[in-house]
Amino acid sequence: MPLEDYKRYGRQMILEDFGLPAQLKLRNARVLVIGAGGLGCPALQYLAAAGIGTIGIVDPDEVDVSNLHRQVLHTSLRQGWPKVLSAKAAIESINPAVHVIPHITSLNSTNAFPVISSYDIVLDCTDNPPTRYLISDACVALDKPLVSGAAIRYDGQLCVYNLPLQSGDRGPCYRCLWPTPPRQEEVGTCEEIGVLGTVTGMIGVLQAQTAIQLIVGLGPYAPNEVGVPTLLIYSALASPMFRSLKIRPKRNDCPACGREGGARELVEKGEYVALCGGMREDLEGSGKRKGQGRVGVKELEARRAEVDVLDVRSKEEFSICHLPEAHHVPLNTLLHDPLAQLSPGKDTYVMCKLGNDSQVAARALRDALGSGADRVKDVVGGLRAWSREVDQSFPMY
Numbered sequence: 523m524p525l526e527d528y529k530r531y532g533r534q535m536i537l538e539d540f541g542l543p544a545q546l547k548l549r550n551a552r553v554l555v556i557g558a559g560g561l562g563c564p565a566l567q568y569l570a571a572a573g574i575g576t577i578g579i580v581d582p583d584e585v586d587v588s589n590l591h592r593q594v595l596h597t598s599l600r601q602g603w604p605k606v607l608s609a610k611a612a613i614e615s616i617n618p619a620v621h622v623i624p625h626i627t628s629l630n631s632t633n634a635f636p637v638i639s640s641y642d643i644v645l646d647c648t649d650n651p652p653t654r655y656l657i658s659d660a661c662v663a664l665d666k667p668l669v670s671g672a673a674i675r676y677d678g679q680l681c682v683y684n685l686p687l688q689s690g691d692r693g694p695c696y697r698c699l700w701p702t703p704p705r706q707e708e709v710g711t712c713e714e715i716g717v718l719g720t721v722t723g724m725i726g727v728l729q730a731q732t733a734i735q736l737i738v739g740l741g742p743y744a745p746n747e748v749g750v751p752t753l754l755i756y757s758a759l760a761s762p763m764f765r766s767l768k769i770r771p772k773r774n775d776c777p778a779c780g781r782e783g784g785a786r787e788l789v790e791k792g793e794y795v796a797l798c799g800g801m802r803e804d805l806e807g808s809g810k811r812k813g814q815g816r817v818g819v820k821e822l823e824a825r826r827a828e829v830d831v832l833d834v835r836s837k838e839e840f841s842i843c844h845l846p847e848a849h850h851v852p853l854n855t856l857l858h859d860p861l862a863q864l865s866p867g868k869d870t871y872v873m874c875k876l877g878n879d880s881q882v883a884a885r886a887l888r889d890a891l892g893s894g895a896d897r898v899k900d901v902v903g904g905l906r907a908w909s910r911e912v913d914q915s916f917p918m919y
């Protein structure tokens with residue numbers, strides 16, 4: 523090891539059960555981090571600082587200002603950079619000895635095997651169910667331990683899937699634990715429902731720590747330990763904040779890890795988006811489609827004085843910004859008693875941030891109304907489209 527590295531890593535090398543051998547294991551290790559966002563950034567930061575020799579990073583996305591409260595490797599000056607290159611630059615300034623391999627691409631069923639195969643351990647730091655199933659299946663097929671993290675709102679989870687056990691067998695995979703994908707309406711993104719930066723930080727750091735322990739063989743992953751797979755549940759608002767659940771062994775009927783070759787076939791079939799309920803076709807908020815019962819923001823602008831504008835966002839979001847004439851009814855209140863929210867004799871234009879919840883609300887209002895339902899419209903693209911197409915000074919969050 524270079525002389526300087528004795529000093530650089532001295533504080534961790536003197537730890538019991540660590541020493542020079544552990545440091546050399548870290549240097550020889552190859553770790554793949556998929557997603558350089560809220561979880562990936564803190565994970566990468568600590569993996570690099572600890573001296574992991576080779577780190578691959580996969581992400582197709584670019585740095586946006588809305589990432590910076592939690593994606594701590596990216597900076598204001600690197601807005602617009604590919605996240606992978608921004609993370610690489612940050613890592614190189616922390617520890618120039620780390621060899622960073624950039625993969626500026628989305629992991630998909632075509633590239634999963636070639637990308638993952640040359641690494642020893644995989645960290646799932648992504649944010650969507652189709653990718654989680656794909657990563658898990660590919661790790662089962664390639665026999666790689668998978669350190670999986672998730673965080674949303676004030677809550678997070680951590681689990682090691684496909685964990686090598688002392689018996690020679692493997693722990694359960696993601697599919698064993700979550701055989702059925704969540705319904706689309708249960709899946710919210712950070713953009714839609716929010717996340718605290720320190721929560722993704724907690725889970726990302728735990729992912730890095732778990733990877734280090736797996737590489738070195740520490741604690742539950744020491745060679746003489748049984749290595750019981752657990753699901754760690756973190757909730758910043760709960761007391762205690764951490765709970766740990768022992769999870770069941772792998773399922774014999776798991777389509778991925780329950781039979782030889784199953785996982786490989788699943789990756790090759792590549793039906794991940796379909797498995798998770800297809801694209802959010804009818805709930806997409808891109809602002810492009812204007813069907814029956816939908817209006818664009820230009821029409822809202824033209825008619826805002828004569829219609830009733832109903833804003834169905836949460837009270838927190840409404841307090842951040844709203845149209846002055848908007849009348850506020852959070853989605854859940856509206857769904858509880860749709861008709862109570864309608865102003866008589868006026869057309870109602872329903873809006874939200876992106877144009878997803880407003881569709882749900884408008885549908886409920888129309889169903890409740892029966893005849894005359896066409897007086898209820900939802901505003902395509904929501905306030906995001908308003909801030910882009912009508913009033914650029916309107917705050918967007």
Ligand SMILES: Nc1ncnc2c1ncn2[C@@H]1O[C@H](COP(=O)(O)OP(=O)(O)OP(=O)(O)O)[C@@H](O)[C@H]1O
Binds near residue numbers: 556581628630711
């Ligand atoms: N299939 C995939 N392959 C590689 N990276 C992925 C894949 N799916 C998601 N990601 C990346 O995982 C990261 C997840 O980060 P995070 O959850 O913090 O969300 P974000 O997309 O950056 O932000 P926001 O949801 O606020 O727009 C993102 O950078 C995203 O591009």
Ligand SMILES: [Zn+2]
Binds near residue numbers: 695696776778780
């Ligand atoms: Zn399984």
